[in-house]
Amino acid sequence: MDTQALKEYIRSLGVSDIGFSQVKEVAPSQWAEYHYAITYVIQLSHGIVNDIKDQPTETYFSHYRSVNYHINEITLRTTIELQNYGYKAIAIPASQSLHDAPYYGAFPHKTAATLAGLGWIGKSGLFVHHKFGPRVRLGTILTNKELSIGTPIIASKCGNCNLCASHCPAMAIEGVNWEQGMERKQIFDAHACSMHMKEKFQHIGRGSVCGICMSICPIGNGFPKGNRRFIVLNISSKLKGV
Numbered sequence: 001m002d003t004q005a006l007k008e009y010i011r012s013l014g015v016s017d018i019g020f021s022q023v024k025e026v027a028p029s030q031w032a033e034y035h036y037a038i039t040y041v042i043q044l045s046h047g048i049v050n051d052i053k054d055q056p057t058e059t060y061f062s063h064y065r066s067v068n069y070h071i072n073e074i075t076l077r078t079t080i081e082l083q084n085y086g087y088k089a090i091a092i093p094a095s096q097s098l099h100d101a102p103y104y105g106a107f108p109h110k111t112a113a114t115l116a117g118l119g120w121i122g123k124s125g126l127f128v129h130h131k132f133g134p135r136v137r138l139g140t141i142l143t144n145k146e147l148s149i150g151t152p153i154i155a156s157k158c159g160n161c162n163l164c165a166s167h168c169p170a171m172a173i174e175g176v177n178w179e180q181g182m183e184r185k186q187i188f189d190a191h192a193c194s195m196h197m198k199e200k201f202q203h204i205g206r207g208s209v210c211g212i213c214m215s216i217c218p219i220g221n222g223f224p225k226g227n228r229r230f231i232v233l234n235i236s237s238k239l240k241g242v
């Protein structure tokens with residue numbers, strides 16, 4: 001199975017973009033022989049994301065979970081396919097928070113995605129796909145199969161935009177442009193974000209989703225520049241003194 005055949009196989013499972021990276025330097029020590037990562041991108045529904053204004057919606061919570069199931073299914077099927085061809089592969093869960101490292105999973109999807117050249121980490125701490133913006137979720141598979149890798153993206157392309165930081169109700173976003181190697185806490189406070197969701201959005205999605213910083217991002221939102229949505233949101237946040 002060559003790289004192109006693998007790409008076509010994953011595409012046939014229903015993804016929006018695919019990239020490959022070398023993760024030899026960043027893989028956990030127990031997975032040191034897995035030198036390559038496969039990243040795939042699933043676009044979220046614009047209609048559902050656009051409905052997120054100053055709080056998440058129950059429909060978004062359902063969508064978030066459906067996409068995670070879809071990601072895990074693709075990851076599992078691709079892992080099996082790679083093993084059928086004699087390669088080793090590890091399926092990284094779509095969403096995970098480790099007991100010993102809360103807010104972190106077994107391997108960071110965003111690291112593999114930026115190394116594959118698919119996008120950067122936004123001021124929001126979300127992965128920002130170069131075309132679809134942050135309205136995506138990521139799947140990752142580690143493998144020992146050699147792959148043709150992409151060109152890493154090593155710095156943010158957010159520029160002077162600060163919309164996510166100014167609209168975050170938890171004030172969890174520092175407003176700092178990401179560069180490769182930065183620690184997450186320099187960009188955003190995962191604990192403050194999580195606490196806000198648990199306290200304010202328990203009745204919607206059991207306090208595990210928010211999505212405001214994703215919805216407000218101008219990249220990949222499908223609206224023309226200077227769109228009405230921003231004007232409405234900016235006026236409403238000014239009224240609230242945000």
Ligand code: SF4
Pocket residue numbers: 124167168169170171172173188192193194196197209210211212213214
């Ligand atoms: S998900 Fe919500 S609370 Fe968390 S950083 Fe984004 S806007 Fe702030």
Ligand code: SF4
Pocket residue numbers: 122123124128157158161162163164165213216217218219
């Ligand atoms: S809203 Fe602006 S600053 Fe935040 S991630 Fe999107 S482009 Fe970057």
